[in-house]
Amino acid sequence: MKQLLFALAPILLAFAPPALAAPKQGDVIIRHVSIVDVEAAKTIAEQAVVLKGEDIVAVGSDSAIAKDWRADRIIEGEGRYLIPGLWDMHVHFGGGPELIEENRALLPLYVANGITTIRDASGDLPDQVLAWRGEIAGGKLFGPRLLTSGAKIEGIAPVWKGTIEVGSEADVDAALDRLKNRDKVDFVKITDSTLKPELFLYALRRAKALGLRTSGHIPMALTVDQAVDAGISSIEHLDYAYNAGAKDEAAIAADFAAKRIDRAEANRRLDAGFDRDTAMAAYRRFAAKGVFVTPTLNGSRIIAYLDRDDHSTDERLAYIGPKLRKTYDWRIERAAKADAAAIAARHKQIEDVAAILPMLAEAGVPIIAGTDAGFLNSFNYPGFGLHDEIELFVEKGLTPAQALASATRAGPAWFGQLDRYGAILPGMAADLVLLTKNPLEDIAATRAIDTVVLRGVVQDRAALDKMLADTRAKVAAWNAETAAR
Structure with a gap:
């Protein structure tokens, strides 16, 4: 009998009910939360999200996750809304080497505002920013994930500093070789203060051939359509997209090139x-060609309405170092020279330009949230300014869902990284923001931040408040040093 039992034992075990599987182990579980599905513009209630390292490893109903997973840290998400990390796709660092520390102090402001990735659109500290990119990626410097163009491509003796000056096609080739192979930039920025129009187009075509994304300012001597045909990937600033709506844009460009106007x-x-x-025909062409637009609308609005608000009592000035604040003077002084007619004209211009925002959306053009925050750009505060930007998008005609997508999905889409960023799914990056209000109902909810998860590391409200307090303390110390001189 014993021999028979021994012989049957493997068979009996094969048909025995399986033992309960041991719970899987994560690092963090966010429970009872409403996930904001930005792509579908809806919320999914009573969910749980499991994080392990820098990854999201499981997403599902709270009851299912609670049964299958354990973690050392549990975040209670009841009554809260989870969104992908925010992206600011147009920032600047600069002002010269003496402003490096004041620029570095801006990095925590982005994280404290829920921004987990920034795109540096070139200033005059390109090598420093490239170094920061590596230090952040390596965990040696705290800040949002940093993507950068490195030095911008410009003409000979340009207005902007920190550029690679080019005066020939050979110069353009050398610049692109340096940016791609030495600096390993994330994209290329091309501006137009002195760059010859034909070299602007050549640079776009060559960059595209090399697999490099491009953004830039389009020379007045060219039509927007010429830049689109040459392969520009994103148009920075809404006024360039506005220009594409002029019936006689080509004639105007030709007259400007010939110096007749x-x-x-x-x-x-x-x-x-x-x-x-x-305009709609042009914008449909943008969409067909895969061209994105970064409006940077709030920065333009600030300058347009300096006559109504001089921002002298802004609480956010406490986060901006004295040398950076000094760089604001250039635009402030220019705006102050305007007479009543010029002030009325700039008010009208910003409103006219802003009115194309829903037209771009209607045509299917991807709209990217980017602030233009940094040195020179007066009262456009790093971190905080992204919330101002997307609130302005809604004020000018986008839905909250469209505005939220511009700050969570458009950036990853532009970089070809939607497989890793822009949604809350297994395998995606653990860059998340937990809000106390629903941003699909009111876009201002992106300010109501409970917790930020950056590369899998939880920054709770106390940690975020400490980031802000530490930056204020640094600025206060710099202010005292400046006053003592």
């Missing part, structure tokens, strides 16, 4: 010639 007259004619049908 100056910039002021060109802008007057572009504004006078704006036509909705022309």
Whole structure:
């Protein structure tokens, strides 16, 4: 009998009910939370999200996750809303080597505002920013994930510092070789203060051939359509997209190139010639060509309305070092020289330009949230400014869902990284923001931050408040040093 039992034992075990599987182990579980599905513009209630290292490893109903998973840290998400980390896709660091520390102090402001990735669109500290990119990635410097263009491509003796000056196609080739192979930039920025129009187009074509994404300012002597045809990946600043709506844009560009008109007259004619049908045809072409637009609308609004708000009592000035604040003076002084007619004109211009935002969305153009925050750009505060930007998007006609997508999915889409960022799914990056309010109902909810998860590391409200307090303390010390001189 014993021999028979021994012989049957393997068979009996094969048909025995399985033992309960041991719970899987994560590092963090966010429980009872409403996930914001940004792509579908909906919330999914009573969910749980498991994080391990820098990854999301499980997402599902809270009851299912509670049964299958354990973690050392549990975050209670009841009554809260979980979104992917925010991206600011147009920031600047600069002002010269003496401002390096004040620029570095801006990095925690992004994280404290829920921004887990930033795209540096070139300033005059390109080598420093490239070094920061590596230090952040290696865990040696605290800050959001940093993507950068390195030094921008410009013409000879340009207005902007920190550039690679090019005066020939050979120069462009050398610049792109340096950026791609030495600096290993994340994209290329091309600006137009002195760059020859034909070299601007050549640089776009060559960068595209090398597999490099491009963003930039389009020379007045070219049409926007020429830049689109040459392969520009994103148009920075909404006014360039606005110019594409002028019926006679090509004639204006030709007259400007031939020096028959100056910039002021060109802008007057572009504004006078704006036509909705022309604009929509242009914007549908943007969409067909895969061109994104970064409006940087709030920065333009601030300057346009300096006559109504001089920002002298802004609480956020406490986070900006004295040398960085000094760089604001350039634009403030220019705006102060305007007479009543010029002030009225700039008010009208910003409102006219802003009105194309829903037109771009209607045409299917991906809209990217980016602030233009940093040195020179007066009162456009790093970190905080992204919330101002997307609130302005809604004020000008986008839905909260569209505005939220511009700050969570458009950036990853532009970089071809939607397989890793922009959604809350297994395998995605553990870059998340836990909100106390629903941003699909009110976009201002992106300010109501309970917790930020950056590369899998939890920064609770106390940690975020400490980041802000530490930055204020640094700025206060710099202010005292400046006052003592």
